[in-house]
Amino acid sequence: MKLKKLVLTGAAGRLGSYLREPLAAMCDELVSTDLVDDIGTLYAGERYAKADLASYDQIFPLLEGADMVIHFGAIVDEKPFEELLGPNFIGSYNIWEAAHQHGVRRVVYASSIHAVGMHKKADFIGIDAPHKPDTFYGLAKCFTEDLGSMYWDKRQLESVHLRILSAAQVNNSRALGSWLSYDDLIQLVTRAIDTPSVGFAVIYGVSNNDRCPVDNAKASFLGYRPKDNAEEFAEKVLAEEGPVDITDPGQMCHGGPFAKVDLGQSGLAQMNVVDDKKTT
Structure with missing residues (x-):
């Protein structure tokens, strides 16, 4: 399916860097946008604003x-x-x-996961789990999910909300369950x-x-069938991390470190996220 035009926000971010090339191949024109002055070398059909x-x-x-619109732009921390x-x-x-004013068909x-980050991991929640944000950051995700629901009900603007768990290198035990490969x-x-x-x-x-x-x-109607499995990293990660504190909400809740930090305090500061942004 070749689309006429896609817009990608957050294009200068780590996840955006992996999306630019495949999105450019799906459309005649990809408009990538962010706050940086220059995004670097552009792909065929891509322009930066x-x-x-x-x-x-x-x-x-x-x-x-x-x-x-593929909307990945935001401050990505508490x-x-x-x-x-x-x-x-x-x-x-x-x-x-x-998007509504321009007659855009869909927002992705x-x-x-921080929209439901205070749920216990042991509860094995589905996509219909009630909102239970762990931070102001998670609250913003709840707000936008509800915004998307309202614009569908009232204005027939479609949206798909991707509750990303952790799209980063597997270097901790939480990521053995939460990993999303690029x-x-x-x-x-x-x-x-x-x-x-x-x-x-x-x-x-x-x-x-x-x-x-x-x-x-x-x-399942979306047809997403993931292929990668974090278990390949399990032996190394578990040996390095050792026993966890089972009273720690960062271990027990879906939000991980975001579930234990005070409101307004960085969750990423508690994590060892490797900046492996793709370079063109």
Whole structure:
């Protein structure tokens, strides 16, 4: 399926860096956008536009003529509410409202496990689990999921909300269940784009891990069939990490370190995320 135009927000981020090339191949024109001055070498059919998600006037013209928006732009950590308000809350509204005004068909949104991060991993929650955010960051994901649901119900703007667990190198025991490989990320986004009809949909972004703690059965209509499995890293990770504290909410809850930090305090600071951004 060759689309006319796609818009990718957060294109300068780590996950965005892996999406640019496959998205460019799916459309005649890919508009990549972020806050950096220069995104580097562009792929065939790609152009870059610097824009602030919190500014409707900057976002609105970028969506003109777009078939779909792949919305990955945001502050990707816990921060004080006031810092997240512009990019993570107002930014989502600006994307959905601009998409509606331009007649865009669908938004594919990088939601997060942190929308349900205070649920216990032992509960094996499905896509219909009630919101239970672990942070202001997770609250922004809840807000945007509800925004997408409302725009579908009231304005027939489709959206797929990808509750990504952890798309980063497997270097801790939590990631043995939560890992989303970059190849599976690309497949997940592709299925969110090429499924003929989605309405409002939620799906967990996670690979085919033996220890996967969530249930995607009710999202099977999207056709996402992950291939990678974090178990290949288990022996090394478990030997290095040793026993865990079973009273620690960071170990017991889906949100991991985000479930234990104080509101407004960085969750990423508690994690060893490797910046392996793809370079063109």
